[in-house]
Amino acid sequence: MPGPLFNIFPLLDYNLSMTLSSGQAFRWQWCGQGWIGVLGTRWVRLQAREELLTAEVAEPVADWHWLTDYLQLGLNLTEVLRTFPDDEPMRAAVAACRGLRLLRQEPWECLASFILSSTKQIVQIQQIVAVLCERYGEPVAVPSGHPPAWGFPSPARLAAVAEAELRACKMGFRARYLLSTARRVASGECDLSRLGQLPVEHARAELLKLPGVGRKIADCVLLFAYGFQPAFPVDVWVMKALRELYFSRRNVNEKWLHRFAAKHFGPNAGYAQQYLFHYIRTRRLPRKTARATTKAGS
């Protein structure tokens, strides 16, 4: 029996917009009446209002676990926040990021997206991923009147693409890494479906074997696709946050930093990392008008 074209879920401590636009996933677009995205082979539109989430799909579904699992609707955020260290930086980050959540993404899409993320701004990653999906993804059903949409291209599909064609998607030097990794995943040499059952260190070691995957990208996949909380991705922003908020701007060795993170941020260190990342990145800077005025006046 086919299900309905929409569903409603209760939302508690959940900032949907912040979560979908916080640089974990790169395919969500605000359309004026909700967030439109593609999960697996399903087009979906999400709208959060007054502690209710409305989800709309293009074709009837009976089982909604693909969505509730992705959004981690069953997670009690209060329990997570309770484990954060009680220090000034974390209090500020939590206050600034009320309702920020971690998603549980499909591993291949997450891995491929973060291979494309290196030294790119989030907006540019979104653009590259969009082109990649449009050119190599399978079309998915959309409600009438909506623009076409595509699934994320499979490892096998990308493995069959020439490097020059990938470069034409604006990904530059990352094309070689994406192609090599797609081949290893497509061949079964790397089995992403197995990693979730391994101890986090083993799963990380497997990811680190892939070309274009270092500690940072490995930790992003461990955290955003598998939910491993000991994973603590350190990018330029998190490094900036840690240096400014915890180390009075001193330079810190990265290996030492990971030991500090594991010790200081507790059992949900990965979650804490996302709060620091979003906090430091969206911190209110001097307004443009104020700067323009200063410039004009000087």
Add this chain to the structure above:
DNA sequence: GCCCAGGTGAAGC
């Protein structure tokens, strides 16, 4: 023009 962006791998000391 310049610096920077959810980095990585390889070469040089």
Add this chain to the structure above:
DNA sequence: GCTTCACATGGG
């Protein structure tokens, strides 16, 4: 071991 550099591309 650690430091430095190339790698594409676009935004501010």
